[in-house]
Amino acid sequence: MPTPSRLLPVAGPPTRVRRDAAANSDRILCAAVELVQSEGVDAITMDRVAERAGVGKGTVFRAFGSRSGLLAALTDETERDFQRGMLQGAPPLGPGAAPLDRLLAFGEGRLRLHAVHGQLFREIARTPTGKYDVPARQVSMTHVRMLLRQLGVDAHLEVLSEALVGTLDADVVSQLLERGLSEAELIAGWRDLVLRLVGGCRP
Amino acid sequence: MPTPSRLLPVAGPPTRVRRDAAANSDRILCAAVELVQSEGVDAITMDRVAERAGVGKGTVFRAFGSRSGLLAALTDETERDFQRGMLQGAPPLGPGAAPLDRLLAFGEGRLRLHAVHGQLFREIARTPTGKYDVPARQVSMTHVRMLLRQLGVDAHLEVLSEALVGTLDADVVSQLLERGLSEAELIAGWRDLVLRLVGGCRP
Numbered sequence: 001m002p003t004p005s006r007l008l009p010v011a012g013p014p015t016r017v018r019r020d021a022a023a024n025s026d027r028i029l030c031a032a033v034e035l036v037q038s039e040g041v042d043a044i045t046m047d048r049v050a051e052r053a054g055v056g057k058g059t060v061f062r063a064f065g066s067r068s069g070l071l072a073a074l075t076d077e078t079e080r081d082f083q084r085g086m087l088q089g090a091p092p093l094g095p096g097a098a099p100l101d102r103l104l105a106f107g108e109g110r111l112r113l114h115a116v117h118g119q120l121f122r123e124i125a126r127t128p129t130g131k132y133d134v135p136a137r138q139v140s141m142t143h144v145r146m147l148l149r150q151l152g153v154d155a156h157l158e159v160l161s162e163a164l165v166g167t168l169d170a171d172v173v174s175q176l177l178e179r180g181l182s183e184a185e186l187i188a189g190w191r192d193l194v195l196r197l198v199g200g201c202r203p
Numbered sequence: 204m205p206t207p208s209r210l211l212p213v214a215g216p217p218t219r220v221r222r223d224a225a226a227n228s229d230r231i232l233c234a235a236v237e238l239v240q241s242e243g244v245d246a247i248t249m250d251r252v253a254e255r256a257g258v259g260k261g262t263v264f265r266a267f268g269s270r271s272g273l274l275a276a277l278t279d280e281t282e283r284d285f286q287r288g289m290l291q292g293a294p295p296l297g298p299g300a301a302p303l304d305r306l307l308a309f310g311e312g313r314l315r316l317h318a319v320h321g322q323l324f325r326e327i328a329r330t331p332t333g334k335y336d337v338p339a340r341q342v343s344m345t346h347v348r349m350l351l352r353q354l355g356v357d358a359h360l361e362v363l364s365e366a367l368v369g370t371l372d373a374d375v376v377s378q379l380l381e382r383g384l385s386e387a388e389l390i391a392g393w394r395d396l397v398l399r400l401v402g403g404c405r406p
């Protein structure tokens with residue numbers, strides 16, 4: 001995994017070399033995102049990304065170490081954006097909305113991300129135990145547990161949040177899409193699941 | 204995977220050779236089950252199973268092909284027993300009980316199986332896409348969908364049954380146990396999840 005300093009602004013006046021490296025990294029990440037969006041994650045090779053970014057292949061290796069380093073950096077960017085939305089973005093995903101609306105928006109947002117980044121997420125989580133160690137998943141679990149607590153759920157938080165977050169995991173979503181469900185049906189299913197779980201009695 | 208005929212009774216009067224082979228298979232499976240129960244799935248090697256069963260290593264290879272063939276046969280046995288319980292066993296797991304009680308008993312039964320067979324299930328489902336192709340999981344999904352329908356749930360069955368069955372998957376259960384939950388807490392969590400999902404309003 002690349003260190004965050006490669007992607008976030010560094011303190012102090014950057015040297016010319018560092019500025020150039022950062023510009024190259026940005027260009028490479030942009031090229032990679034475009035490739036994923038147009039052709040899927042399988043299109044990501046060091047050669048093709050270098051070609052599209054207009055840099056040498058050696059530059060891609062220097063910036064990201066390996067193909068999986070590049071994929072991790074791509075996912076990091078996406079996940080950081082999403083987390084910013086959760087923690088300080090606009091409602092209903094961000095603070096300010098009611099917990100139930102935030103929970104609904106959270107799942108809907110994850111499901112929409114899947115269309116573009118699902119293959120990437122799957123590749124990152126490929127090892128069976130690794131899936132649970134992915135930092136973004138742990139952030140999701142923490143967020144869902146917090147919202148469940150705010151909704152007055154105070155027992156079995158681990159099992160209930162696994163049931164919720166689990167249905168948003170890339171491998172599960174891919175499975176459901178392969179079985180013929182549309183993104184809209186997944187989002188409607190998520191809403192139904194959440195409302196059944198925490199919507200409670202509405203006589 | 205071994206063919207069922209190796210484990211189930213064959214039609215017609217068995218020859219002496221076939222009787223011997225069947226007796227050896229039984230002895231080998233028993234030895235393997237004992238090893239898993241006492242030392243975990245890592246203890247399953249062709250050598251150790253042969254030694255414990257009192258047969259030659261060649262006999263184990265002839266009967267099951269490979270270590271993974273032996274593991275698959277072990278899981279098959281367990282799953283067949285459980286499926287018999289679901290389809291024609293005593294209530295509350297089997298027919299005759301109310302759908303809600305059957306659903307509760309189903310999850311509780313799967314969670315109890317995990318204590319003995321969890322490591323085995325995990326090894327069988329090790330490939331990330333493979334988990335969903337395991338026949339036993341497809342049987343579980345069908346069973347849960349049927350019970351949900353009987354409980355009056357008629358929309359989003361795929362998503363809701365994934366949320367339920369997903370929390371019983373070996374990798375999820377192992378994760379929750381590693382996070383410090385007990386089997387009893389998992390069972391209580393399952394009950395809560397099911398009651399929230401389908402228990403509906405009880406004013």
